[in-house]
Amino acid sequence: MKNLREDAFKIIKSSIDFVLPEKAVQQELEMIDLQDNIHIVAIGKAAWRMAKAAKDFLKDKVKDGIVITKYGHSQGTIESLQIYEAGHPIPDENTIKSTKKAIELVQNLGQGDVVLFLVSGGGSALFELPVEDVTLEDIKNVTDMLLKSGANIVEINTVRKHLSRVKGGNFAKLVEPAKIYSLVLSDVLGDRLDSIASGPAYPDSTTTEDVEKIIKKYDLQLSEKILRALKNETPKHLDNVETRIIGSVTKVCESAAKIAQHLGYNTMILTTTLDCESKEAGSFLAAIVREEKEREEPLNIPCAIILGGETVVHVRGNGKGGRNQELVLSAARGIKGYQEVLIASVGTDGTDGPTDAAGGIVDGETVNRLQEKGIDVENALNNNDSYHALQSVDGLVITGPTGTNVNDLTFILCN
Numbered sequence: 001m002k003n004l005r006e007d008a009f010k011i012i013k014s015s016i017d018f019v020l021p022e023k024a025v026q027q028e029l030e031m032i033d034l035q036d037n038i039h040i041v042a043i044g045k046a047a048w049r050m051a052k053a054a055k056d057f058l059k060d061k062v063k064d065g066i067v068i069t070k071y072g073h074s075q076g077t078i079e080s081l082q083i084y085e086a087g088h089p090i091p092d093e094n095t096i097k098s099t100k101k102a103i104e105l106v107q108n109l110g111q112g113d114v115v116l117f118l119v120s121g122g123g124s125a126l127f128e129l130p131v132e133d134v135t136l137e138d139i140k141n142v143t144d145m146l147l148k149s150g151a152n153i154v155e156i157n158t159v160r161k162h163l164s165r166v167k168g169g170n171f172a173k174l175v176e177p178a179k180i181y182s183l184v185l186s187d188v189l190g191d192r193l194d195s196i197a198s199g200p201a202y203p204d205s206t207t208t209e210d211v212e213k214i215i216k217k218y219d220l221q222l223s224e225k226i227l228r229a230l231k232n233e234t235p236k237h238l239d240n241v242e243t244r245i246i247g248s249v250t251k252v253c254e255s256a257a258k259i260a261q262h263l264g265y266n267t268m269i270l271t272t273t274l275d276c277e278s279k280e281a282g283s284f285l286a287a288i289v290r291e292e293k294e295r296e297e298p299l300n301i302p303c304a305i306i307l308g309g310e311t312v313v314h315v316r317g318n319g320k321g322g323r324n325q326e327l328v329l330s331a332a333r334g335i336k337g338y339q340e341v342l343i344a345s346v347g348t349d350g351t352d353g354p355t356d357a358a359g360g361i362v363d364g365e366t367v368n369r370l371q372e373k374g375i376d377v378e379n380a381l382n383n384n385d386s387y388h389a390l391q392s393v394d395g396l397v398i399t400g401p402t403g404t405n406v407n408d409l410t411f412i413l414c415n
């Protein structure tokens with residue numbers, strides 16, 4: 001007899017453990033011949049663990065360095081490195097303060113110097129110094145508007161890059177003439193290096209014309225000042241950078257598949273590029289569950305169907321939630337009454353939206369349990385209040401910050 005819920009938590013924990021950055025950072029450093037006097041700059045939600053792994057491996061070769069991560073994501077001091085925490089997903093004063101410190105660290109380096117740049121998602125909010133005339137307040141407003149617009153991360157970062165002195169390759173320019181080795185943990189579908197953390201050390205493929213299209217597409221209401229600032233073009237060529245991707249959503253899907261197989265499920269990775277509206281993804285997953293229960297297609301049961309990606313939410317209500325929680329709550333509607341089924345979805349960084357949950361988990365009884373509590377699923381979804389709905393039926397997955405960030409893992413278990 002299988003315990004689907006227990007298995008789901010095992011799959012979540014083990015597959016996230018598998019994509020913690022330590023091993024990947026070390027493996028990559030073993031292949032690069034770095035001399036002494038290395039300067040570490042680590043940004044993003046996985047910055048602390050990436051920097052710790054690099055320092056443990058390179059030891060005294062590290063001259064100095066800086067870690068900029070999200071609040072609650074650092075785990076103490078690291079010898080020779082300054083550690084900062086700042087606001088995410090909306091940047092704050094500490095974002096600017098620590099970014100200035102990073103610039104100070106690199107701006108007077110010479111040709112023989114090397115910056116080891118450790119990049120992970122979250123970097124866009126955590127690493128920022130706006131172009132002239134644009135204030136932190138402006139950046140906060142634009143970020144908030146973009147995050148709620150339903151724009152995907154590539155579109156969001158296309159706009160952010162054109163307002164920044166460090167994004168879109170601009171940081172690499174500040175590091176010149178020193179060289180940058182960049183190790184990147186990808187949380188962007190298709191591993192687009194100019195989008196991950198807004199590509200501070202990668203030639204930017206997006207243009208001011210792209211920015212204009214995005215403003216039109218999402219009807220963004222921006223001031224004259226911001227529109228003027230958005231005319232800044234980003235660097236298209238960089239000569240001082242070498243970049244390697246050391247982890248992505250594909251890896252977490254592969255590890256989830258292995259664990260599910262080990263637990264006795266027939267397993268398939270359906271996609272690693274799920275990118276539609278969260279609610280629609282939920283409905284689609286419910287349809288797959290019904291197919292499994294009615295016809296045992298596409299897999300014989302017991303089965304685990306795994307998806308990776310990053311869905312989007314048009315936030316219109318004023319509830320609390322995140323894209324993974326919204327996805328599973330939406331899915332709960334379509335699997336109502338089915339026995340021995342489960343759908344789970346989590347952010348591998350341990351935080352889904354502005355909540356303390358990594359994601360959510362639902363089964364065939366979830367909607368009935370919500371009704372017993374007097375919660376209407378449609379209302380909760382319309383108000384983007386998936387967190388409180390799931391909380392009332394023990395449907396939240398809480399892991400705390402994981403120290404990695406390779407996007408979202410979603411899966412179905414059927415027995």
Ligand SMILES: Nc1ncnc2c1ncn2[C@@H]1O[C@H](COP(=O)(O)OP(=O)(O)O)[C@@H](O)[C@H]1O
Nearest residue numbers: 089147313319320321322323326351352353384
């Ligand atoms: N109440 C809500 N319900 C669902 N999604 C939300 C809600 N509030 C914010 N979001 C979504 O959460 C996203 C930010 O969540 P977060 O997990 O920090 O993203 P990431 O892990 O990609 O940094 C925003 O893009 C927004 O669309």
Ligand SMILES: O=C(O)[C@@H](CO)OP(=O)(O)O
Nearest residue numbers: 121122123124196197198
């Ligand atoms: O920093 C960013 O631009 C994005 C993508 O890398 O990460 P997150 O969605 O975690 O903020």
Ligand SMILES: [Mg+2]
Nearest residue numbers: 121153187310
């Ligand atoms: Mg993201």
